Amino acid sequence: MADIKKLESIASQVRRDIIRQVYLCQSGHPGGSLGNADLLVALYFEVMKHDPSFNMKAEGEDVFLLSNGHISPVFYSVLAHAGYFPVAELATFRQINSRVQGHPTTHEGLPGIRISSGSLGQGPSVACGMAMAKRMNGDDRTVFVLTGDGEQQEGQIWEAALFAPHNKLENLVLIIDDNGQQIDGPTEEVLRLGSFEDKYKAFGWDVMHMDGNNMAETVKVLKEAQAKRNGKPTCIVMKTAMGKGVDFMEGTHHWHGKAPSEEQTKVALAQLEETLGDFPA
Amino acid sequence: MLSLNKLQSTGKKATRDGFGAGLKAAGDKHDNVIMLTADLRGSMKSEDFINTYPDRFIQCGISEANMMGVAAGLATAGKIPMTTTFANFSTGRVYDQIRQSIAYSDKNVKICASHAGLTLGEDGATHQILEDIGMMRMLPGMTVINPCDYNQTKAAVQAIAEHHGPVYLRFGRPGWPIFIPEDQEFVIGKALHLNEGSDVSIFATGHLVWHAVEAARQLEAEGISVDLINIHTIKPLDEAAVIASAKKTGAVVSCEEHNKYGGLGSAIAECLSKNHPTFQEYVATDDTFGESGTANELLDKYGLGIKDVVAAAKRAIAKK
Ligand SMILES: Cc1ncc(C[n+]2csc(CCOP(=O)(O)OP(=O)(O)O)c2C)c(N)n1
Ligand SMILES: [Mg+2]
Numbered sequence: 001m002a003d004i005k006k007l008e009s010i011a012s013q014v015r016r017d018i019i020r021q022v023y024l025c026q027s028g029h030p031g032g033s034l035g036n037a038d039l040l041v042a043l044y045f046e047v048m049k050h051d052p053s054f055n056m057k058a059e060g061e062d063v064f065l066l067s068n069g070h071i072s073p074v075f076y077s078v079l080a081h082a083g084y085f086p087v088a089e090l091a092t093f094r095q096i097n098s099r100v101q102g103h104p105t106t107h108e109g110l111p112g113i114r115i116s117s118g119s120l121g122q123g124p125s126v127a128c129g130m131a132m133a134k135r136m137n138g139d140d141r142t143v144f145v146l147t148g149d150g151e152q153q154e155g156q157i158w159e160a161a162l163f164a165p166h167n168k169l170e171n172l173v174l175i176i177d178d179n180g181q182q183i184d185g186p187t188e189e190v191l192r193l194g195s196f197e198d199k200y201k202a203f204g205w206d207v208m209h210m211d212g213n214n215m216a217e218t219v220k221v222l223k224e225a226q227a228k229r230n231g232k233p234t235c236i237v238m239k240t241a242m243g244k245g246v247d248f249m250e251g252t253h254h255w256h257g258k259a260p261s262e263e264q265t266k267v268a269l270a271q272l273e274e275t276l277g278d279f280p281a
Numbered sequence: 282m283l284s285l286n287k288l289q290s291t292g293k294k295a296t297r298d299g300f301g302a303g304l305k306a307a308g309d310k311h312d313n314v315i316m317l318t319a320d321l322r323g324s325m326k327s328e329d330f331i332n333t334y335p336d337r338f339i340q341c342g343i344s345e346a347n348m349m350g351v352a353a354g355l356a357t358a359g360k361i362p363m364t365t366t367f368a369n370f371s372t373g374r375v376y377d378q379i380r381q382s383i384a385y386s387d388k389n390v391k392i393c394a395s396h397a398g399l400t401l402g403e404d405g406a407t408h409q410i411l412e413d414i415g416m417m418r419m420l421p422g423m424t425v426i427n428p429c430d431y432n433q434t435k436a437a438v439q440a441i442a443e444h445h446g447p448v449y450l451r452f453g454r455p456g457w458p459i460f461i462p463e464d465q466e467f468v469i470g471k472a473l474h475l476n477e478g479s480d481v482s483i484f485a486t487g488h489l490v491w492h493a494v495e496a497a498r499q500l501e502a503e504g505i506s507v508d509l510i511n512i513h514t515i516k517p518l519d520e521a522a523v524i525a526s527a528k529k530t531g532a533v534v535s536c537e538e539h540n541k542y543g544g545l546g547s548a549i550a551e552c553l554s555k556n557h558p559t560f561q562e563y564v565a566t567d568d569t570f571g572e573s574g575t576a577n578e579l580l581d582k583y584g585l586g587i588k589d590v591v592a593a594a595k596r597a598i599a600k601k
Contacts, residue, residue: 015435027404028403069407094403095573096573096582098572099373101426102404103404105407107570116407117407118404118407119374119407150343151342153342154343154345155342155344155346182343183320183323184321186322189321190340191320
C-alpha cells in the first residue's frame with residue numbers, strides 16, 4: 001500500500017523547491033509546475049520502477065517524458081530528491097554554466113533527462129518511439145508522457161494520437177494536464193479544446209480520468225494505467241489547478257510563467273511545509 | 282550622413298516594443314493588415330494594435346503550422362497577415378509550411394519573429410534559435426530583415442507592410458539601447474552607413490549593431506578608422522555597399538547574433554568571394570546551441586561582446 005501521507009509531504013517540499021528555484025533566478029514557470037507536483041511525486045516515489053543511477057536506454061525501467069518542458073522546476077526537484085543529481089544543484093536553475101537549464105535538455109548531461117523539450121507538442125511522438133522500442137526488446141515496462149492541455153493544440157499531438165493506437169502501443173500512457181489555462185488565458189478562450197475524452201476515444205485510445213491534485217486517486221489511476229495491457233494506449237485526462245498549493249497563484253494563467261517577488265515568495269513559502277530541507281540558496 | 286558621435290543611446294527599449302509600435306502605425310495606414318499569434322500575444326507588445334483593431338487580430342492557439350497556412354489563405358484574399366511568435370516557432374517549427382504555402386506560393390505574408398538569438402536569455406537553447414537567418418535566407422523570394430533597435434524595428438514594420446512579398450522580420454526580447462534617429466528612413470535592401478572609415482569594414486545586423494558602434498568608438502580612439510555599415514536587410518543584400526566598403530578598407534568583420542554558418546557573415550562572404558575577395562572575421566556563434574543565462578552573460582560567453590568585435594577588427598586588419 002502506498003504511504004499517501006509520505007508522498008504528500010514530499011510534494012510539499014517539491015512545491016517549496018519550485019517557488020525557490022523560480023524566485024532565485026526571477027524567471028521560469030511556477031503555475032504548471034505547482035499543479036503537476038503531485039503527479040510527478042506519485043510517479044517517481046511510488047508508481048514507476050526506475051533507477052536513479054540513470055541509464056539512458058531505460059532497459060527494464062518505466063520511463064517518464066516531460067513534453068511540456070516549461071514546467072522544468074517540478075521535474076528537477078523530483079529528479080533531485082529521487083537521487084538523480086544533488087538537490088543543491090537546484091540553486092543553479094536557469095543560471096549560466098548550469099546543467100539545470102531553463103527547459104530540460106540532454107545537452108548538458110543532467111541525469112534523468114532523456115529528451116530535450118521546450119518547443120511544445122513533440123513528447124508524445126518520442127514516447128511512441130520509446131514504447132515501440134520496449135516492445136521490440138521484449139521489455140514490458142510502461143512509458144508515461146505528460147503534455148499540457150494548451151499543448152494539445154499542436155498538430156503533431158494528433159499525428160501521435162493516430163500512430164499510437166494504430167500500432168497498439170498498450171504500454172504507452174499519455175497524461176494531459178487539464179488545468180484549463182495557457183499563456184494568453186483560459187484554453188476555452190484561446191483555442192477551444194472540446195472533450196479530450198471524445199477525441200481520444202474516437203482515435204482509438206482508452207481514456208481515464210483523475211484529480212491530479214489528489215494523491216491517493218493519482219496513485220491509484222496511474223497504477224491501473226500502468227498495469228493495463230489490452231492492445232490500446234491509455235490517455236489520462238488529469239484535472240489540476242494551475243498554481244496548486246499557493247493560494248494567490250491558484251487557477252489563473254497569470255502565474256504560467258512569472259516569478260514571484262520577495263514578498264510574494266515569503267507568503268507562498270509560508271503555505272508550504274518544509275519537509276525534506278530546503279536546498280541552500 | 283550618420284557618424285559615431287551621432288549614434289548615442291537615448292534610453293533602452295526592446296526591439297519587440299518597436300514591433301508593437303510599428304504594427305499599430307502600419308495598421309492605422311492599411312486596413313488590411315492582420316495580426317496573428319500562437320498563444321504569445323503578451324510577448325509581442327502589440328496590445329495597442331489588438332485593442333484598436335480587435336477584428337484584425339487572430340488568436341491561433343499553440344498551432345504555429347496552422348497559423349502559417351491561415352496566413353497564406355488570408356494573403357490569397359488580399360490581406361496583409363503578420364504572423365507573430367518566437368523566432369524558433371516562426372521558422373524551424375514551420376519551415377515547410379512557409380516554404381510551400383508562403384514562399385513557393387508567392388504569398389504576401391510577413392513572418393514577425395520575436396525572441397531571436399541568445400538574448401532571450403533564461404529559457405535556454407530550445408528557444409534560442411541561431412539558425413533562422415540561414416533557413417529564411419535559403420528560401421527563394423524571401424526578404425530577410427533584422428533591425429537593430431526600437432526605432433529601426435518600428436520603421437521596418439511599416440516598410441514591410443508597403444512591400445509586396447514574403448518577409449522574415451527578426452527581432453528580440455531584451456531592453457536594448459535606442460540609437461538610430463527616429464526620423465531615419467528605412468529602405469528595404471539598402472545598407473545604412475553608420476560611420477565613414479578606411480582601415481576596416483564592420484558589417485553588423487540586429488542587436489550586435491550596438492556592440493559594433495561601441496567597438497568602433499574604441500577602435501577609433503586607438504587610431505583605427507572604421508567603416509561601419511548596418512546591414513538590416515540580409516536578403517536582398519546591398520551588394521554594392523558591401524563591395525565598395527571592402528574595396529576601400531581591404532579588411533572585413535561581420536557581426537550577428539546567429540550561427541557563423543548561413544547568416545550575415547555567410548551572405549557577405551558569398552558576395553565578396555565573387556566580387557572582391559577580402560579577409561573576413563566573424564563575430565557570430567561558433568556552431569553551437571545556446572544555454573540559459575542573462576542576455577549579457579550569454580553574449581559575453583559566446584563571443585558576441587564589444588571586446589570580441591574589437592578583437593575581430595584587429596585580426597582582420599592584421600591579415601591585410
Ligand atoms: C511550439 C511552441 N509554441 C509556443 C511555445 C510558448 N509556450 C510555452 S508554454 C505555452 C503555453 C502552454 O500551455 P499549456 O500546455 O496549457 O501549459 P500550462 O500553461 O498549463 O503550464 C506556450 C504557448 C512553446 N514553448 N512551444
Ligand atoms: Mg494548461
